[in-house]
Amino acid sequence: EAGVAQSPRYKIIEKRQSVAFWCNPISGHATLYWYQQILGQGPKLLIQFQNNGVVDDSQLPKDRFSAERLKGVDSTLKIQPAKLEDSAVYLCASSPLVGPYNEQFFGPGTRLTVL
C-alpha cells in the first residue's frame, strides 16, 4: 500500500512570498490532516478534513493560510504571504477510520524555510 505523498520535500522562499504544498493521502482514507511542526516541538494541527469538508480549522491562521481538499482526495495548503515564523515542517496525515480510535499515517513532510 502506497503511503501518504507530499511535495515538494523542501522549499526556500523569502518573506512575503507565497508557497503551496501538496498532499496525496492513502487511497480510501476519508480524513486528512495538515500539521505544522516547528523545530524542537511536536506537530500542531492546522486543519482537518473529512472527505472534502472542514472538520477543524481552529488553529489555522486564516489571514495567511488556506487549504482545500477538492473531490475529497488530494489537498493543498497555501501560505500567502509567508512570514519568518512560518519556517517549519508541514506534515500531511490521513486516517481511514470514522470513529473514536484513529491511527494517523504521516507523509514525509515539506520543510519550509522563510528568509
Added chain:
Amino acid sequence: SQQGEEDPQALSIQEGENATMNCSYKTSINNLQWYRQNSGRGLVHLILIRSNEREKHSGRLRVTLDTSKKSSSLLITASRAADTASYFCATAPIQGAQKLVFGQGTRLTINP
C-alpha cells in the same frame, strides 16, 4: 495548544538498555497514542491505548496509562541503534476524538 508533555526532553542510553519515556496530559481523553519520528522524516504510529486500558504491549514496546494521574509511559526494552529517534505522545480528546494533540517529544539516542 499542546496538551501532552514528555519527560525527559532528551535521553541517551547504551544499546541493550531499556528506555522509559513519560507523558503527562491535562484533559480527559478517549485514547493516547505514541509515535516515532526519525530525523527528517514523518511520524510513524507505534501503539494506541484506550482510556479503559491500563497496559499494552507490542513487540519490545510496553505502554501504560494511568487516567487518574493523567499520565502514560512508553518502555522500549533491549534498545537498538535503530531506536534512535524522537518519540511523541498524542492524546485524542473525548470530544472530537479524531483530533490528536501532540506533546513536545523525547529525543532518544542509543549509543552503540
